[in-house]
Amino acid sequence: MSIxxxxxLTVGVVQQPAWPDKAQSLSASEEGIRSAAEQGxxxxxxxxxxxxxxxxxxxxxxxxxxxxxxxxxTGQRLAALAKELDIVLVGSLFERRAPGLYxxxxxxxxxxxxxxxxYRKMHIPDDPGFYEKFYFTPGDxxxxxxxxxxxxxxxxxxxxxxxxxxxxxxxxxxxDGTGRCxxxxxxxxxRLGP
Numbered sequence: 001m002s003i004x005x006x007x008x009l010t011v012g013v014v015q016q017p018a019w020p021d022k023a024q025s026l027s028a029s030e031e032g033i034r035s036a037a038e039q040g041x042x043x044x045x046x047x048x049x050x051x052x053x054x055x056x057x058x059x060x061x062x063x064x065x066x067x068x069x070x071x072x073x074t075g076q077r078l079a080a081l082a083k084e085l086d087i088v089l090v091g092s093l094f095e096r097r098a099p100g101l102y103x104x105x106x107x108x109x110x111x112x113x114x115x116x117x118x119y120r121k122m123h124i125p126d127d128p129g130f131y132e133k134f135y136f137t138p139g140d141x142x143x144x145x146x147x148x149x150x151x152x153x154x155x156x157x158x159x160x161x162x163x164x165x166x167x168x169x170x171x172x173x174x175x176d177g178t179g180r181c182x183x184x185x186x187x188x189x190x191r192l193g194p
Contacts, residue, residue, distance in 0.1 A: 121138070
């Protein structure tokens with residue numbers, strides 16, 4: 001799928017309940033993705049950590065078992081959906097990058113190309129009821145550019161993806177204002193919701 005920069009882009013956003021059961025949550029994600037694609041969405045965004053409930057409200061070492069590599073079962077399922085539906089899909093994973101190294105990662109899949117990029121969340125909160133630092137390591141930072149946000153090339157154009165709290169969005173918006181990205185995606189979960 002390729003469109004000209006001046007062409008109209010239809011975006012679908014999937015906001016869903018999520019459960020501790022990954023299969024149930026991923027079924028809801030897939031239903032939302034298919035519905036958005038049927039309505040003509042070319043770019044579909046899933047909420048942050050859509051594959052499970054928001055488990056960061058308490059610290060439990062057993063929950064590290066929810067993490068998986070980028071090419072694990074969740075990533076494979078999202079890549080297959082993007083390919084089947086010929087869409088650009090932004091999903092989210094509790095990523096196990098290496099033993100003891102975990103990230104909250106937004107992943108971009110582009111149709112038949114598969115995974116074309118990812119963004120590992122850099123701003124990790126640690127507030128009562130939001131113990132993300134217990135689970136996640138901050139993402140990579142490119143000190144040569146003085147920023148940690150790298151545009152991802154897709155068939156729809158250059159995409160800027162990042163995930164962070166509303167309180168720091170204003171500091172990250174210049175990422176989109178540089179002219180390097182056609183659009184910016186901010187997969188975010190309402191921390192007060194399900």
